[in-house]
Amino acid sequence: MLSNHTPMAVTDADLTRAFGTVLDNCPDAIAELKSLCTTLGLQADDLFYKWESYSIQQERAGKSNDTLQPTMGPVQPHGDHLARFRQYINRDLEKQAYANSTVHTPERKGYGLAMGTSGSHKKAGLLNYGLNRGVKGATLGSPGLKEPRTYDRSNVDALIQNLASPRTPKKGQRIDHGLGSMASLPPHLRTPTSKTRGASAIFSPHSYVSPSAPSPQSKRFSERVNRGKLEETFNSQLGVYEGTRPSNLPAVSIKLLPHAELYRFQYMHEKIAARAEALDRVIEWGAEKLRDAYQVEEFGHPGQPSQGPILVVGRVCSDSEAKLNDRSIVLESSRALGGGARTLLDVSQVPEFAFFPGQIVGLEGANTDGCTFTVTKVLTVPAPPMPTTEPSILMACQEKRAGVPVQVMAAAGPFTLDDNLEFETLVDFFDVVQGEKPDVVILQGPFLDHRHPLIAQGDVDLSMDEMFQLYIASHFRQLAKTSPHTKIILVPSPRDLLHPFVSFPQPPLEVITKFQLPNNVMCLPNPAQFRINEVHFAVSNVDVLFHLGAEEISRAVTTTRRMDRLGRLAKHLLDQRSLYPVFPPALHDVNLQCQHLDFLRLPHAPDVLLTSSQLNHFAKKVGNVLCINTGFLTKKQVGGTFAKLSVFPLTTPPTAPSSLQDPSFSAPHNVSDRTRVDIVRV
Known part of the structure; x- marks a missing residue:
């Protein structure tokens, strides 16, 4: 280390005594070493200790370097080694100077942290916060305080109390900028806190209060002029039912369909x-359905040569990682029908089609x-x-409603x-x-979205x-x-x-018992297939559309089909009889469990297919199914949409066709013809 007093002049004899015979007949080396002692204020012995350290470092480096010759001798204080020394x-002195500047630089007023002359915060300044674990009674706060507070490391309660409730300084006393006041720390050392809530909320969650000033988006949302706007009607x-609900009208019956019961897995x-x-x-399931529908005796192998049509x-797949196009479509066969092989398709002769990865299709053609x-x-x-439902049971459900439609939001x-x-x-x-x-x-859902910016941060x-109790479950109880x-x-x-x-798919939420929700709340799986009275619903809560x-x-002949x-x-x-037929699924949105694909199956078409998608909201009849996209209630910084359904009761009992004389006739529900749907802006 550097001497704190004026060094005595170093002689040639001092250097020869310290370094030994390696300096014999080396006047240039002695002169260089003497210059180092004079410049750095070192004695001959101190310089020799540094030389020993340097020599050991160089020898270790030489052993690890395969390019050095194994016959190379010990490091000598001659030539290039003196320059490197x-x-x-x-470099050693620069490190010491840097360390001394971070520890001994006077503290700048306003921070409990040592700062250099340039104003940059030094890591060693954290020592000023009493984080020295070698002292049992570590001092918290600035070293400039006349009455520093000390805490026993075993007394955790006292330490937490200090962090949560800093002491009010006495009159004339300098403010303590210790760990109890995170606001006093430089920005790069502060722990991120809420922009709108007090820091003490972490110790008392129930002390949460709304911000005094609304955010810009909240203000725009509260001042919006399209509140309750009717976006679309099916x-x-x-018409709109204007009557009042009779007090003796029974509540609707909601039952999960047997094949749709999904539990934890x-x-x-x-x-x-x-x-x-x-x-x-x-x-194989698709082959069976196509065989029954088109009376197919046998399916061929698409990869084998064939002169005639087969x-x-x-399954439709793509032969590349890019989006499917008409030149990259391949057909994946099952193991039984084609050994699981994939065959390239030429669709140039097909006037119209609509393909997507994962689609099960039958094709006619030749290879x-x-x-x-x-x-x-x-x-x-x-x-x-x-x-379908037996006419007697179906009409019994209608009579219970006394002409009042079933209202669903x-x-x-x-x-x-x-x-x-x-x-x-x-x-x-x-x-x-x-x-x-x-x-x-x-x-x-999502009720609490993991992609929300504040939650993600x-x-x-x-x-x-x-949060669920305060902002969501409270509405259920009310x-x-x-x-x-x-x-x-x-x-x-x-x-x-x-x-x-x-x-x-997902099993139901487990929140009813956990949060003691009222009896009117039901938790269903995702996707969910259930019936409300006689009306069958299917709900898929991923953005499958x-x-x-x-x-x-797709390729279409007419403009109407394209639109x-x-x-x-x-x-x-509906055609794929699946609530998520895409494969492979969307990478960042769906973690598809293929072993549970049966829970996505539609054994019967629903009366109402309810989806939520970022695509444009709609309500339309597809076949005999009422398909609805409610949209999202919130679209980032603005309000979204929701759906109101009014399922009016049947006025006349259904009858079997004259050509069908079957006493066990079951009637379709015709829900799409007797349901009004309003897409409303929140």
Whole structure:
């Protein structure tokens, strides 16, 4: 180290005594070493110790360097080594100077942190906060305090109390800028806190209060002029029911369909063999449906040469990572029908088609060269049959309603704007619910969206459970008091923080017992297939329409077919008899569990197909199914839309066709013809 006193002059004899015989007959080396001692204020022995350190370092470096000769001798204070030795000492002195400047530089007023002359914060300044673990009574605060507070390291309660409630300084006493005041820290050392809530909220979650000034988006939302705007109406000729609900009208009956009961399961444990087996079963299932629908005796192998036309079946895939196009379509066969091979398709002779990855199709054509299957006709899986009910039972349900339509309101999350967690859109939605008191409210998650900017940044003061209790469950309890007959259905989302299952399909949320929700709340799986009285509903709470639209490739003959794109996307779900037929699924949105694909199956077409998508909202009839896209209740920084359904009762009992004399006749429900749908702006 540098001497603190004026050094004595170093002689040649001193250097020879310290370094030994290596300096014999080396006047240049002695002169250089003497210069170093004079410049740095070192004695001969101190310089020798530094030389020893340098020598050891160089010898270790030489052993690890394969290019050095093994006969190389010890490091000698001659030639290049002296120049390197001077550089070595200079670097060592620079390190010491830097360390001394960070520890001994006087503290700048206003910070409890040592700062250099340039104003840059030094890491060693943290020592000034009493973080020296070698001292039992570590001092918290600035070293400049006359009365520093000390805490025993074993007394954790006292330390937390100091962090949460800094002491008010006495008159004339300098303010303590220790750990108890995070605001005093430089920006790069502060812990991020909420922009709108007090820091003490972390110690008392129930002390949360709304910000005094609304955010810009909240202000624009509260001042919007399109509140309650009717965006779209389906079956407007049915009119709006103006009557009052009779007090003795029974509540509706809601039952989950037997094949749709999904319970907890292990996800992320899917083996490749089991996944492949599940996907192969889907192709075999499609082959069976096509065989029955088109009276096919036998399906051929698309990859084998064939001179005449044959029928093949398989899954549509892409031969590249890019989006599907008419030159990259391949057909994947099942193991039994084609050994699981993929065959390139030529669709140039097909006048119109609509393909997407994962679609099960039948094709007619020929493979003349053994490489490409030329398609001449596309056979689609027929839509599933509509649900039916015996006329007597069906009319009994209508008589119970006494002419009053079944009122259903449906909304999909997110339920709060992007810049806050005040859930304004959900509040306004339940204001409408409280006014109209429908029979059923269907809420699709995410209730607490993990993609919300504040949640993703950790800028929240409440736990997720507390937030659900305060902002969401409170509406359920209030509605149970004012409208006991209203049932609330909760369908989870893969983006929901409340649900441990981030896969699809998902079992129901487990919030009823956990949060002691009222009896009018029901939790159903995602997707959900259930019936309200006689009306069958299917709800899929992933953006399957958007995923289909992003992957689909189509060719249409007429302009009308090209324009009805949304209807065509909804028809894919019915034709494939699946609530998520896309494969591979959207990478960042859906963690598809192939072993549970049966829970996505539609054995019967629903009367009402309810989806939520970022595509444009709509309500339209596809076949005999009423397909509805409610949209999202919140679209980033603005309010979105929700749907109001009025299912009017049948006025006349259904009768069997004259050609069908079957006493066990079951009548279709014809829900799409007797339901009014309003898409409303929140």
